Amino acid sequence: MQTGTAVDTIIQMRNVSVYYGEKRAVSNINMDIERNAVTAFIGPSGCGKSTLLRSLNRMNDLVDSCRVTGSIVVDGIEVNSEKITIEGLRQVVGMVFQRANPFFKSIYENIAFAPRFHGVHDKRDLDELVEKSLRKAALWDEVKDRLHESALSLSGGQQQRLCIARAIAMQPTILLLDEPASALDPISTMKIEELVLDLKEEYTIVIVTHNLHQAARISDKTAFFLMGELVEMNDTSKIFTAPQNKKTEDYISGRFG
Numbered sequence: 001m002q003t004g005t006a007v008d009t010i011i012q013m014r015n016v017s018v019y020y021g022e023k024r025a026v027s028n029i030n031m032d033i034e035r036n037a038v039t040a041f042i043g044p045s046g047c048g049k050s051t052l053l054r055s056l057n058r059m060n061d062l063v064d065s066c067r068v069t070g071s072i073v074v075d076g077i078e079v080n081s082e083k084i085t086i087e088g089l090r091q092v093v094g095m096v097f098q099r100a101n102p103f104f105k106s107i108y109e110n111i112a113f114a115p116r117f118h119g120v121h122d123k124r125d126l127d128e129l130v131e132k133s134l135r136k137a138a139l140w141d142e143v144k145d146r147l148h149e150s151a152l153s154l155s156g157g158q159q160q161r162l163c164i165a166r167a168i169a170m171q172p173t174i175l176l177l178d179e180p181a182s183a184l185d186p187i188s189t190m191k192i193e194e195l196v197l198d199l200k201e202e203y204t205i206v207i208v209t210h211n212l213h214q215a216a217r218i219s220d221k222t223a224f225f226l227m228g229e230l231v232e233m234n235d236t237s238k239i240f241t242a243p244q245n246k247k248t249e250d251y252i253s254g255r256f257g
């Protein structure tokens, strides 16, 4: 960020805490996330990265014991308001998980399924959307001749890019990626990283990663968490070269975690 440049904040968190039953997994987070940037959440296992990420599109609603307090505003929407619909929120905030989870359907249907459910029925419109989404996910050239084969016939890395294409087909503003490459080989990981860098032109990306090199390579901002607390957030280059907090320095230099 240059001095004097207005920052366009797309996600604003204020005093956000997340509980599982009595246990507080995320404590009092205040954070602004910039539009069209890649923000990485890093920190040791169990520090609350995924819990906080899942709070951004109410995935935690699936866990009965989970309760979120504080305010999360995403692109002008108060995420925990009773006035919004989960479907509407998740159209704006798409998510891709650690393990690729394509539907047991064809490659084409994996992309077309949700848009059709939301009212796109014209075959030409669906064809176009499928091609556009697969192109954006850098998968089109590899699958264009086998669109009606099972998605499960794809490699793990291709399946993960298909899941990204599926999220893109809903035309979200924000993409949440929860360790999207941690189950993949180095070449597939590199493709996902290149894809993330391409996608940030159009989307805001928040990524949870255990891989510090990955965070350094692809993110603009990095947030370091420890035991549910946000220790430090800054430009990625500053976090990795001149962290302000001793705990951040210890973590990124491999002294714990």
Ligand SMILES: Nc1ncnc2c1ncn2[C@@H]1O[C@H](COP(=O)(O)OP(=O)(O)OP(=O)(O)O)[C@@H](O)[C@H]1O
Pocket: 020, 025, 043, 044, 045, 046, 047, 048, 049, 050, 051, 052, 063, 065, 210
């Ligand atoms: N469904 C759940 N029910 C109860 N506790 C949970 C649940 N999910 C996570 N937790 C707890 O909340 C805390 C934060 O977990 P979370 O998965 O968010 O951490 P993380 O930093 O993403 O970890 P990892 O890097 O290992 O994925 C941990 O103590 C974890 O045990």
